[in-house]
Amino acid sequence: xxxxxxxxxxxxxxxxxxxxxxxxSSQSLMHSNGYKYLDWYLQKPGQSxxxxxxxxxxxxxxxxxxxxGSESGTDFTxxxxxxEAEDVGLYYCVQTLQTPYTFGQGTKLEIK
Amino acid sequence: xxxxxxxxxxxxKPGASVKVSCKSSGYTFSDYYMHWxxxxxxxxxxxxxxxxxxxxxxxxxxxxxxxxxxTRDTSISTAYMELSSLRSDDTAVYxxxxxxxxxxxxxxxxxxxxxxxxxxx
Numbered sequence: 569x570x571x572x573x574x575x576x577x578x579x580x581x582x583x584x585x586x587x588x589x590x591x592x593s594s595q596s597l598m599h600s601n602g603y604k605y606l607d608w609y610l611q612k613p614g615q616s617x618x619x620x621x622x623x624x625x626x627x628x629x630x631x632x633x634x635x636x637g638s639e640s641g642t643d644f645t646x647x648x649x650x651x652e653a654e655d656v657g658l659y660y661c662v663q664t665l666q667t668p669y670t671f672g673q674g675t676k677l678e679i680k
Numbered sequence: 681x682x683x684x685x686x687x688x689x690x691x692x693k694p695g696a697s698v699k700v701s702c703k704s705s706g707y708t709f710s711d712y713y714m715h716w717x718x719x720x721x722x723x724x725x726x727x728x729x730x731x732x733x734x735x736x737x738x739x740x741x742x743x744x745x746x747x748x749x750x751t752r753d754t755s756i757s758t759a760y761m762e763l764s765s766l767r768s769d770d771t772a773v774y775x776x777x778x779x780x781x782x783x784x785x786x787x788x789x790x791x792x793x794x795x796x797x798x799x800x801x
Contacts, residue, residue, distance in 0.1 A: 599784065607787045609725075616775055616791035617717075617725065623785045660725055664786035668741035669715075669727040 570594050570663050574672035581651045582680045589675045591644040591661035598665075605665040608637060608646045611674075612657040620659075621646065653679055682706040684776055684792035691798045697764040700795045702776030709757040710734040713779035715788065716750060716761045718772040726772075730779065731759060766799045773797075 571594040581587045597604040608621040619628040621637040624644060634649040648655060656679055661672040687701040702714065716728040729740035731750040738750050744763070752759045759776055774795045777788035 601784050603784045605785055607785070609788075611725075616794055617777075617788070618791070619780075619787055619789055622780075622787040628787075628789070662725070662727075667727075667739055668743065669786070671725040671727070674724045 569668055570597075570666065570670050572661055572663055572670050572672040574659075574661060574675050577673060577675055579675055579677045580680045581648075581677060583653060584650050587648040587651050587655075587677060589646045589659050589661075589677075591646070591672050593642045593644070593663055596642060597663050604639060604644075605663055606637075606639065606644050607662050607664065609660045609662065610655075610657050611660065612654075615657075617660065651677070651679070682778070682790045684778060684790055686774075686776060686792040686795045689796040689798070691800065692766050694767055694799055694801055696766050696799075697762060698766060698797050699760055699762040700774050700776075700797070702759045702761070702792050704757040704759070704778070707778075709752075710754055712781050713786075714750075714752070714759040715777045715779060716748075717775045717777055717788075719775070719794075720769070720772040723772075728761070728774075733759065763797075766797075768799050771797065771799045 573592045575590050597606050604624050606624050609617040611617040624639045625637040636647050638645050658674045660674050683705045685703045690698050710733050713730050715730040718726050731738045749762045776792040778790040780789040
């Protein structure tokens with residue numbers, strides 16, 4: 569199975585400041601079609617997860633442009649340019665290249 | 681609008697089975713895949729499997745092979761996840777999640793509200 573490792577696991581951030589979450593995969597997530605199958609979800613407190621970013625860097629519908637995704641090899645990064653109070657929750661990366669699809673452990677973003 | 685509405689919380693004894701439903705509305709049911717993901721208390725997300733809502737073909741995580749069965753009833757736009765031989769570590773919130781069907785990639789654009797399954801003697 570592909571192992572997804574996130575860091576940090578806890579991320580206290582001051583509103584208005586940037587934040588960055590890393591996710592490393594144990595093997596390449598490159599599909600034969602040239603895309604890397606890595607997505608990001610946010611689970612707000614008491615809610616179901618919601619899609620933020622798909623295929624490394626594509627924002628889902630309705631997601632603010634302060635969220636962005638990037639990659640370098642097997643290292644993936646989710647960045648929030650200016651954190652807002654509504655961004656608190658658990659952030660998960662997930663690989664969907666091969667089954668079983670596997671999630672990172674989650675990163676808890678909280679407001680300082 | 682698209683909605684996935686899951687059945688209510690369940691309490692089961694070890695060794696029993698549970699069947700969770702996920703009723704869809706607001707889209708053409710058979711045009712999509714449905715996935716099941718679970719989350720144990722205070723833990724992360726774990727993918728269990730998917731079903732092609734048109735053909736009924738399924739794919740399960742090896743971990744659940746032999747214990748999980750995902751089905752669908754197209755006449756009522758409902759998908760089901762049945763887990764058997766329940767153990768205490770199956771206590772979790774179970775989610776259905778719709779695959780967006782946008783190629784390339786597999787990503788979930790809509791999720792059910794979750795169903796808490798508690799396994800306790």
